[in-house]
Amino acid sequence: MLLLDRNFDVSVTPVSPAALSADETRGVEQFLFQEVQYLDDRDFDAWLALWDEDGRYWVPRFERQANPFEQVSLFWEDKMLREVRVKRLNNARNWSQQPPTRCSHLVGNVAVKGLDSAGHLIVRSSVHHTEWRGEQRHLAGTVHHKLVRGAEGGWRIRLKRVDLVNCDSVFANLEVFI
Amino acid sequence: MTLSNEALAELVRPDSVNKRVYTDPDIFSLEMKRIYGKAWIYVGHESQVPNTGDYHTTRIGDQDVIMVRSTGGAVHVLYNRCPHKGAKLLADGDGNTGKFFRCPYHAWTYKLDGKSLAVPLKNAMEGTCYDPAHPDFSMRKVARVESYRGFVFASQSAEGPDLRSFLGGVISSIDNMCDRSPVGEVEVAGGVFRVLQPSNWKVFYENLHDTMHARVTHESSFQAARDEAAALGEMPFELLIMDGNGEPYEFWEKLELRAYDNGHGYMEGIFDPAAATRDPVSRAHFESLSSVHGEARAREILGMNRHNTIIYGSGSPHTVFQQFRVIRPIAVNRTMVEIQTFRLKGAPDGVFDRALTYANVINSPSSNVMPDDVEVYKRCQEGNLTDGGDWVSLHRYMGTDKVLPDGMVSTNGTSELPMRNQFKAWRQYMLDTGSEHIQGAGRAVA
Numbered sequence: 265m266l267l268l269d270r271n272f273d274v275s276v277t278p279v280s281p282a283a284l285s286a287d288e289t290r291g292v293e294q295f296l297f298q299e300v301q302y303l304d305d306r307d308f309d310a311w312l313a314l315w316d317e318d319g320r321y322w323v324p325r326f327e328r329q330a331n332p333f334e335q336v337s338l339f340w341e342d343k344m345l346r347e348v349r350v351k352r353l354n355n356a357r358n359w360s361q362q363p364p365t366r367c368s369h370l371v372g373n374v375a376v377k378g379l380d381s382a383g384h385l386i387v388r389s390s391v392h393h394t395e396w397r398g399e400q401r402h403l404a405g406t407v408h409h410k411l412v413r414g415a416e417g418g419w420r421i422r423l424k425r426v427d428l429v430n431c432d433s434v435f436a437n438l439e440v441f442i
Numbered sequence: 443m444t445l446s447n448e449a450l451a452e453l454v455r456p457d458s459v460n461k462r463v464y465t466d467p468d469i470f471s472l473e474m475k476r477i478y479g480k481a482w483i484y485v486g487h488e489s490q491v492p493n494t495g496d497y498h499t500t501r502i503g504d505q506d507v508i509m510v511r512s513t514g515g516a517v518h519v520l521y522n523r524c525p526h527k528g529a530k531l532l533a534d535g536d537g538n539t540g541k542f543f544r545c546p547y548h549a550w551t552y553k554l555d556g557k558s559l560a561v562p563l564k565n566a567m568e569g570t571c572y573d574p575a576h577p578d579f580s581m582r583k584v585a586r587v588e589s590y591r592g593f594v595f596a597s598q599s600a601e602g603p604d605l606r607s608f609l610g611g612v613i614s615s616i617d618n619m620c621d622r623s624p625v626g627e628v629e630v631a632g633g634v635f636r637v638l639q640p641s642n643w644k645v646f647y648e649n650l651h652d653t654m655h656a657r658v659t660h661e662s663s664f665q666a667a668r669d670e671a672a673a674l675g676e677m678p679f680e681l682l683i684m685d686g687n688g689e690p691y692e693f694w695e696k697l698e699l700r701a702y703d704n705g706h707g708y709m710e711g712i713f714d715p716a717a718a719t720r721d722p723v724s725r726a727h728f729e730s731l732s733s734v735h736g737e738a739r740a741r742e743i744l745g746m747n748r749h750n751t752i753i754y755g756s757g758s759p760h761t762v763f764q765q766f767r768v769i770r771p772i773a774v775n776r777t778m779v780e781i782q783t784f785r786l787k788g789a790p791d792g793v794f795d796r797a798l799t800y801a802n803v804i805n806s807p808s809s810n811v812m813p814d815d816v817e818v819y820k821r822c823q824e825g826n827l828t829d830g831g832d833w834v835s836l837h838r839y840m841g842t843d844k845v846l847p848d849g850m851v852s853t854n855g856t857s858e859l860p861m862r863n864q865f866k867a868w869r870q871y872m873l874d875t876g877s878e879h880i881q882g883a884g885r886a887v888a
Contacts, residue, residue, distance in 0.1 A: 267680060268795050323808070325633055335633045336783060336801050339808045344670060345680060351666035352810045358662035360813035434636040434778055435807035437816055 267342055268333050272320060276408040276425060278378025278386050292387055293374045295419045296409065300369035300391070303441055308350040311441070312343075316412050316420040321346060323426045323442060338431065338438060346441075353440065365397040365440045371407075384410040384422050391426065393442050403442055404429050445472055447873050454869040456862065457840045458833045461826040463868070464642040470774035471504075477755055477871045478503025481704070482588070482595040482608045484756035484768060485509045485519050487782065489592060489629035495538045495554065500780070501770050502596060507584060508532055509594060510539065512554035519584040519596040520556045531581070543581065556581030591620045592628065595756070611848045612706035615751035619761040621743045622727075622793075623786035624734045628764065631785035632798050637807050638778055641819035643771035644864070646779070649815060650750040650758050651709045651860035653694035654838070656687040659818050663810045664688030679721070679796065680803050683763075684811055686712045697855030702848065705754025705867030707860050711747030711762060723792035730789055752860065754867055763800040764793075775823050781805040836861045 284292070295314075302311035323338040332340040341349065352358055373390040380386055386408060393403040410423035426442050445468060453460040453469075463469055483502045490498045491511040498509045499522060506522040508531070522530045524545040531543045531552070542559050543552040551559040558574040561567065573579060584596040588605035593616055595605050606613060620626050639646060649655065657664070667684035671677045677685065689712065698710040724744070731740035751759045757768040757779070764784040772778050783801045785794045804811055826834070839857035843850045852859045 266678070267799060325635065325806075333795075333798075334631075336635060336798060336806065338806060340802055344674065344678070345803070347673075348663075348666045348670045348681070348684070349810055351669055352662045355662035355665055357665075358814070359659065360817035361662075434638050436638050436640070437813040438806075438808040439813050 267340070267345070270331075270333050272318075273380060273382060274320070274322065274331050274423065274425070275380060276377075276386055276388075276410070276423075277380075279381050280379045282376055282378050282385055284376055284385075289376055292376060292385070292411065292419065295411070296371050296374055296387065296389055299421070300371055304368055306353075306364065308353060312346060312350060314419075314421055315343065315346070316414075316422045317343065319343070319421045319423060321424050321441065323428065323431075323438075325431055327427070327431060329431075338428070338435070339426075339441075349441070360437065360439060361397075363397060365395055367393060367395045367440060369393050380410060384412050385419075386410055391442070395440070397439075401436070405431075405442075445469065450872050451869065454865050455833075457837045458835050459865050460832055461834055462832075463865075464644060464823065464834075465774060465826050467774045470642075470771070472872065473771070474503040476874070477868070478505075478598070478771070480597065480599040480602060480871065481755040482586075482597045482602075482605050484753065484766075485587075485594045485596050487592050487628070487630045487766075487784075488517055488589060488594060489631075490536065491517060493538065495540050496536075497532060497539055498536045499532055499534045500768075502584065502598060503771065505584075505598070506530060506534075507596070510554055513541070516555070517587065517589060517594055518555050519587045519594070520581045521584065523581065524550060524552075525558075525579050525581065526550045526561075552581050556583055591616055591626075608704055609753065610704065610706060611700065611702040612708060612751060612753055614746075615708055615748060615753075615759055615761050618743065618746045618748070619759060619764060619784065622731070622761070622764070622789065624730045624788040627787040628784040629787060630782050631794065632783045632801070634783075635781040635801065635806050636778060637781065637805075637812070638772075638776065639816050639819055640775060641777060641816070641823040642774060643769055643777045644868070645819045645822055646769055646777060647705075647752060647754065647758075647864055648861045649819070650752055651699055651707060652858075653697060653699075653709070654691075654856050655815075655818070656694065657689065657691070659814045660684075660687035660811055662814060666810065680799060683800060683804055687811065691856070694855050699852040699855060699857055699859050701843070701850040701852075701859050701863035703867070705864040706752055707849075707863060708751040709749045709860075710855070711749050723790070723796055726790040727793050752864075754864060760800075764797040765801060765805060767805065836865070 299314055321339055321341040322332055325336050325338050329335060353361060370392040371389050375388050377386040377388050389407045391405060391407050395401045405426050405428040408425040409421060411419040412422045414420040453463055485500060486498045486509045491509055494511055494513050496511045500507060508520045508522050510518050512518050522532055524531050527547055529545055529547045531545055550561045553559050558580045584598055585600045586597040588595055590605055620628050663684050664687045667681040671681045701707040728740055728744055731743055748761050757766060759766045766782040768780040770778045783797050836858045839854050842853045843857060843859045844853060850859060
């Protein structure tokens with residue numbers, strides 16, 4: 265099954281160092297800030313366009329979860345499932361998005377960690393995410409991005425892994441991307 | 443507030459129920475005693491506690507309980523309370539307690555069957571009424587525990603039907619889930635989701651067989667899946683399982699709804715069983731079963747195509763995709779759902795991949811389908827707090843359901859037979875005060 269393609273490398277441990285200039289590092293930070301600004305602005309189409317064609321969005325259900333293939337995940341989404349979520353969020357009859365979820369991401373502690381075996385850039389950051397829909401909810405965790413150079417020179421997301429501090433909690437619905 | 447049996451009886455009519463059954467905290471408290479204090483409630487699966495000392499904590503109604511694997515292999519269900527000061531012996535979750543339970547407060551210890559083992563500085567108890575052989579100094583067991591094909595149920599009442607009689611015709615769903623394994627066994631695998639609904643537990647049970655809501659409530663998700671499939675030019679599994687809710691009314695009208703005693707029932711499958719021979723996973727699954735049982739029996743097992751099954755008070759197994767949504771009432775307006783996924787032992791790996799994908803896409807907190815359900819449950823909960831009316835309608839196809847030797851069946855798949863059947867059981871439980879005494883607990887209901 266394509267979604268559970270076990271050849272997809274979900275590891276976020278670098279195998280080699282990354283040589284980035286100060287300007288390039290700043291560019292990576294700006295990319296991460298821009299990514300969550302699209303989510304805060306509910307500009308989902310712009311957010312979708314940040315992804316590599318075969319990129320995966322992953323929110324593990326367990327602390328230090330090894331992979332999304334043997335255990336359930338809070339999110340494990342390929343391009344198709346990200347697009348379906350956006351299509352649902354944009355549907356006029358999305359009863360549970362009336363009023364819509366509003367959110368604010370705070371991204372910090374951005375650190376370039378190195379490269380994976382395929383040469384993808386591994387970047388670690390922290391996120392604090394406040395969400396409101398009738399009630400306010402606060403989510404927080406560690407984020408690992410794997411970034412790949414896009415054809416036009418910018419970065420594209422190969423993997424976004426969000427390890428929530430409360431990953432094994434009881435959850436109300438998670439409707440929007442974290 | 444005192445709730446007389448006369449007052450309770452007036453809340454349930456054959457074709458409607460008073461909204462108070464969803465909103466009144468006193469009724470909720472009484473349900474915890476008269477339904478969850480008596481009925482067989484699913485605690486967990488034996489595969490969650492494979493080794494001696496393994497435990498799983500959960501709730502039976504408003505009671506915190508421990509399912510534990512004892513020395514010798516027996517599975518016990520104990521209240522999570524130390525008889526000394528009353529502390530919960532175990533923190534919530536799963537783990538291994540070793541050869542005994544040890545209270546973190548004063549180190550009183552208990553064997554895995556709950557019996558008193560030791561207290562520190564025991565000579566201090568001499569000359570007192572302390573007696574380790576007396577039940578007051580052991581962890582209390584839930585009155586009755588039975589396991590059916592690894593599914594462990596417990597009843598807080600010493601009296602009542604045995605588990606098989608209680609389950610009646612719905613036992614065929616547990617059988618079918620297990621029979622889908624070539625060796626006839628399943629295990630909980632891949633971890634459990636826990637999801638909160640801001641609504642009364644009964645609303646979820648009703649919705650599980652509510653065929654009229656699917657294409658209305660779920661328009662955003664089935665339309666999104668259809669649009670995506672159209673853009674892709676194919677309908678992969680992940681989209682198929684969202685698309686089903688968009689079937690037209692005529693489709694739902696043809697489905698069969700079964701109702702059994704004690705509020706149980708099942709709903710016929712909404713995915714085409716013939717697809718089983720066309721996708722590679724189902725083909726391999728069919729072959730693994732037919733190599734053991736022959737083709738006829740394999741066809742019979744996989745041909746039993748059911749969508750949600752309801753075991754009233756416990757939750758909803760899904761046999762075809764090996765899920766069990768375990769429904770735990772928390773408060774009159776709060777319900778927790780534990781979603782278990784099962785591996786069919788001996789079946790091809792692709793079958794578990796499919797179950798895992800179904801869990802992730804449909805039953806996880808991030809499901810695109812469930813939020814719209816949860817939203818309408820919440821609106822029911824809030825709407826029923828207004829003075830806009832007192833009754834909730836269960837009229838659809840009332841009077842047309844057929845009586846079978848072991849239950850009832852709808853003549854139209856949009857019948858509200860399942861809801862009427864659930865409230866028939868609810869009324870019986872709530873009015874039957876004869877067996878509500880909980881063994882050893884000495885709790886009387888005012």
